[in-house]
Amino acid sequence: MKTRSAQFILNMAKNVKKLTLANKLAKRGDVIKPTEIISRQNRADNVRDIEDLVGVSPAEPGSSNSIFFSPIQTRKQRHLNGELLKKTNIKMEPLSPTRVPTKKTRKEDQLVTKIQVGSATVVKCKLVHDPVDSPIRIDKIKKELEPQIKQEPFIHESLAGLNNIKKELDQQVEASLYPEVESPHHLWYNHLENIRIMRNSKSAPVDTMGCHRCADSKADAKTQRFQNLVALMLSSQTKDQTTYEAMNRLKEQTLTPLKLKEMPITDLENLLHPVSFYKNKAKYLKQTVDILMEKYDSDIPDNPKELIALPGVGPKMAHICMAVAWNKVTGIGVDVHVHRLSNRLGWIPKPTKEPEQTRIALEKWLPYSLWSEVNHLFVGFGQTICTPVKPKCGECLNKDICPSAYAESKPKRKSDR
Known part of the structure; x- marks a missing residue:
């Protein structure tokens, strides 16, 4: 049933005539019959279009206002075929902001233009050669x-x-x-520069707990010089951390020559412990205090010769004390670190066994301007990288120019033990 109904509807639709515009006009009245035919060549101004008939009542036959059909059925078709193109306004439409370049300095930069011709749109493109190919x-x-x-x-x-x-x-x-x-070594200055770089990049105990850091900054100048000397006397064969802690205990008891003189020897020994050889150092301090109060008005000597004459004070302590306490450079302070590094780097013509021998050998050729610097550099470098046992040669910048690189890390044979 559904198939037959659909077929019936299709047949009815074919038989129905389309209601054209002419049929619509015919139903509204008599059929319009032209009484005169005017050619387009002679009367171009009276040519009308089908669109002009909409909404206009049919004219009476024979009247001069009769409306005629144009051979071209619609105005749109005539415009597309080129007729009346001159009367059509050409509309220029620039590109949208999303497609237009941000900077335009010349009119030639307008490469694409849209032209509206009636209902049609013409895109005009400008051909530009690629500047790369030019x-x-x-x-x-x-x-x-x-x-x-x-x-x-x-x-x-x-x-x-x-x-x-x-x-x-x-x-x-x-x-x-x-x-x-x-x-003795032609690359000695390169050694020094590399050590400076390594010391700047890595701090050492001597930087924060060295003898130059042990004095009370709030005390008077004379007391500070005395405390510098005491710290140097305690630092012999003792780590900086241990010396720094012992100095703090002494400063809590008011570290002055008079206070040490009045302090019992046993109390002084307890304050110095666990400093190396603390009993001997307590005795040396007692003797030194008596000399300072008797000969130097509780101050310390201002020359290395008289400093070395004090009990328990050696050349290394005297030269460092002159630099720290009196700000005078009288010699190189050579301790175990400076002694070890000077021999490893080949800064000594012949290997030395004692720090004093190393000091004499260094002062013969090392420039005077470096005497005050070499001790602080070498001590910190010896505490962090070039250690006495198992030096960190792999981290050292001098590993390629050091004559002793990796020598300490090589395992010894049984016959050498």
């Missing part, structure tokens, strides 16, 4: 790249020989700064 542009690029192309082999050659150039400059740097220095 011969002028190519020549310009070649001129710009020519210096870089010429320098490229030199750059690779420089990178390949950078290490050799650096070594040559390193060998000449000490000659320019200290031309008259005849050092």
Whole structure:
């Protein structure tokens, strides 16, 4: 049933005539019959379109206001075929903001334009040559790249020989700064520079707990000098941490020559413990206090000779005390760290066994301007990297130029034990 009904409806639809505009007009009255035919060539102004008939009542036959049909059925079709193109306003439409370049300095930059012709839209494009393909542009690029192309082999050659150039400059740097220095090792200044770099990047106990940090900053100058001397006497063969703690205990009891003189020897020994040889050092302090109060008005001597004459004071302590307490450089303070590093780096013509021998050998060739610096540098370096046992040669910047690199880390044979 559904199939037959659908077929019936289709047949009825085919038989129904489409209601055209002419049929609509015919139903409204008599059929319009033209009484006169005017050609388009003679009367172009009276040509009308079908659209003009909408809403207009039919004219009486024979009247002069009769409406005629145009051979071209619609105005739109006539415009598309080119007729009345001159009377049509051309509408220029620029590109949308999303497609227009942000910067336009010339009219030629408008590469695309939309032209509205009636209901049609014409897109006008401007053909522009790619500047990269332009011969002028190519020549310009070649001129710009020519210096870089010429320098490229030199750059690779420089990178390949950078290490050799650096070594040559390193060998000449000490000659320019200290031309008259005849050092045992020709790269001694490179050793020093590398140690400076390593010391700046890593702090050591001597930086915060060294003898120059033990004095009471609030005390008067005379008392501070005395405390500097006491700290140096306690530091012999003792770690900086232990010396610093002992000095804090003494300062709590008011560390002055008079206070130490009145303090019982047993109490002093208890305050110094666990400093190395604390009993001997307590005795030396008692004797030194008596000399200072008797000969120097509770102050310390201002020259290394008289400092060395004090009980328990050696050359190393005297020179360091002169630099710290009196701000005078009278010699190199050589302790176990400076003694060890000087021998490892080859700064000594012949290996030495005692720190005093090392001091004499260093002062013969090391520039005077470096005497006050070498002790602090070497002590901190010896505490952190170039340690007495198992030095960290892998972390050292001098590992490639140090004559003793990795020597301490090599296992000994049984016959050498």
